[in-house]
Amino acid sequence: MEKRLATTVGEASRQARMRAGLTQADVAERIGVATEVYGRMERGKMLPSISTLLRLCVVLRSGPDELMGLAPIHGSPERSPWASEVPAGLDDTPEMRRVLRTLRRLKRSQLKLMYLVATAILTRH
Numbered sequence: 475m476e477k478r479l480a481t482t483v484g485e486a487s488r489q490a491r492m493r494a495g496l497t498q499a500d501v502a503e504r505i506g507v508a509t510e511v512y513g514r515m516e517r518g519k520m521l522p523s524i525s526t527l528l529r530l531c532v533v534l535r536s537g538p539d540e541l542m543g544l545a546p547i548h549g550s551p552e553r554s555p556w557a558s559e560v561p562a563g564l565d566d567t568p569e570m571r572r573v574l575r576t577l578r579r580l581k582r583s584q585l586k587l588m589y590l591v592a593t594a595i596l597t598r599h
Contacts, residue, residue, distance in 0.1 A: 477518070479521065479543070480519065480520060482518075482541075483515065483518070483522065483527075483543075484515055484516045484518035486541045486542075487501075487516050488516045490541070498516065501530070504533045505522075505530050505533055507526065
């Protein structure tokens with residue numbers, strides 16, 4: 475997901491920059507990074523820090539939701555297709571997270587035993 479997010483932020487930044495009539499050097503100077511660093515961001519090779527993202531939003535006059543693909547970019551018909559995907563683990567309940575934390579502390583032999591117990595429970599219900 476991080477690679478797709480970097481690509482989305484980069485493409486949205488490029489579109490917003492071009493819409494504003496700015497060069498990569500203009501944007502880089504205004505957000506306080508080297509032109510090469512901003513170029514890597516636009517190409518989706520790196521994600522900006524939160525503070526850099528905030529400055530990027532101000533300079534490009536775009537919201538963070540637009541740059542991250544959560545809302546349509548000006549002139550774009552829809553938001554990024556990956557924006558509705560829930561990353562693995564984010565939709566886990568608190569109970570599931572507690573179970574997973576506990577399972578991660580078990581030794582390999584104990585984990586195998588827990589797997590057998592869980593499959594036995596599932597086959598009975």
